Amino acid sequence: MKKLIQYGIILLIGGGFLFFVFKDTNWAELFQKMANANLYWLSLGVLISLLSHWIRAYRATQLYDAMHFKVSTTNSFYAVLIGYMMNYIIPRAGEVSRCAAISKTDDVPVEKSLGSVVTERLVDMAILVLVLGLIFLMQFDLISNFISTALNSQNKQIANNEMPIKWIVTAVVLLSGVLLFILRKKLVKSALFIRVFEMVQGFGDGLLSIRHVKNPYLFVFLSLLIWLGYILMMYVCLFSMDATSHLSFVDCLTVFAIGTIGVVLPAPGAGAGTYHFFVMQSLLLFGVAKEDGIAYATMVHGIQMLVLIALGAIASLIVLAKQKKKENEQA
Numbered sequence: 001m002k003k004l005i006q007y008g009i010i011l012l013i014g015g016g017f018l019f020f021v022f023k024d025t026n027w028a029e030l031f032q033k034m035a036n037a038n039l040y041w042l043s044l045g046v047l048i049s050l051l052s053h054w055i056r057a058y059r060a061t062q063l064y065d066a067m068h069f070k071v072s073t074t075n076s077f078y079a080v081l082i083g084y085m086m087n088y089i090i091p092r093a094g095e096v097s098r099c100a101a102i103s104k105t106d107d108v109p110v111e112k113s114l115g116s117v118v119t120e121r122l123v124d125m126a127i128l129v130l131v132l133g134l135i136f137l138m139q140f141d142l143i144s145n146f147i148s149t150a151l152n153s154q155n156k157q158i159a160n161n162e163m164p165i166k167w168i169v170t171a172v173v174l175l176s177g178v179l180l181f182i183l184r185k186k187l188v189k190s191a192l193f194i195r196v197f198e199m200v201q202g203f204g205d206g207l208l209s210i211r212h213v214k215n216p217y218l219f220v221f222l223s224l225l226i227w228l229g230y231i232l233m234m235y236v237c238l239f240s241m242d243a244t245s246h247l248s249f250v251d252c253l254t255v256f257a258i259g260t261i262g263v264v265l266p267a268p269g270a271g272a273g274t275y276h277f278f279v280m281q282s283l284l285l286f287g288v289a290k291e292d293g294i295a296y297a298t299m300v301h302g303i304q305m306l307v308l309i310a311l312g313a314i315a316s317l318i319v320l321a322k323q324k325k326k327e328n329e330q331a
Contacts, residue, residue, distance in 0.1 A: 017273030021280060021294060033241070033295040041240040042299065045233040046307055052229030053080050056120075059222040063116035064108060066212045075105040075322075078315040085312020088305050095121075101315075104323040123223050128260060131227065135257050138250055142285060231256050237300050243292035244283065251286050258282035259297070275301050 057077035064071040083098030099113040213219050235252040238244040247255070262278030279300070280293035288296075 015273065017277045019273075021273065021276045025294065026291070029291065030295055030298070033292065034299050037240040037295075037299055039240075041236050041238075042303055045237040045240075045300070046303060048229050048236065049233040049304060050307075050311075052226050052233070053077070053084070055222055055226050055229065056080055059219060059226070060116060060120065062213045062215070062219050062222075063119060064102075064106075064113070065214065067108075067112055067116070069106060069108045069112075071102060071106045071108065075102065075319075078105070078319050081308065081312045081315040082319065083312075084308040085316070088309055101319050104319055105326075123220075124227070127223055127227050128257075131253070132257050135253050139254050142254070234259070234300065237296070240299065241292060241296055243288055244296050247286055247288075254285065255279060255282045272301065272305075 054073070054077055057080045058073045060076045060080070061071050061073055064076070079098045079101035082101045083094035085094075086097035087094035095114065095117045096110070099108075099110045099117060102108045102113050103110050231253065234256045235249055238247050238252060238255075259275055259279040259282060262275035276294060276297040279297035280290060283293035283296065284290065
């Protein structure tokens, strides 16, 4: 029942974003924009993303090796593809499916491989935070002007005799700071504080576990390559449409970071709805019309979904064949 409720909430979130993004869409115009897209750049983007997935699979073998399991990059790649496929079908099911696939081909216990996946996710999260920080520094004026414009538009809707939003926010922040200082001794003993502290400590322990791999510097380098590949995938896909082809690589970083937030949020189909919304909103920063932003997000998300579901299904058949062959040899 708990799982059903969680999936129901995820479906509602994704469905709400999808409705908001596509509620006023002219479908004939949308399909026409996608039909006019340059398939060369879209195909190149898919190839770059697949290369990034292969690097992810190779990186995972380093963690398996640290646990004294010899796993080929090929088998690890099959598992990664299966994980991505399952994420499109059942939200957040990719990690477990990936670990189950490795257990079938290489007898790696699921609980051990799940630990390695957690380490990967922690490293990926750290790199994403780094990318977001760099983007904020590089695009500070653009982002601050966008936020300022949004706040000003909200303030205009408020009566002249009402307090501006910025002063309300300032007062709330100051009051919160005073309350936190007064209640600091009670807060540090609260269950919430202890839980947050344990999460932060676990995050640090997960990152430090990289030391157990034979070549931690290579592990970090591969992690950077993975994210560079994802960014390049989005960048080359920008050239598939005239409306987005003028964006620079730095502009793409902003679109990528905001779009990634959409993928991280709980939604069915690995970000269906949330990804479209955040990419469309980020493209508005650079003067790309809403309709063009929706078309771009739909193409990038859709083509990846189709390719990964197809390749994941093929990988599943290969893994099952390998498992059956292994069972026959052991019989």
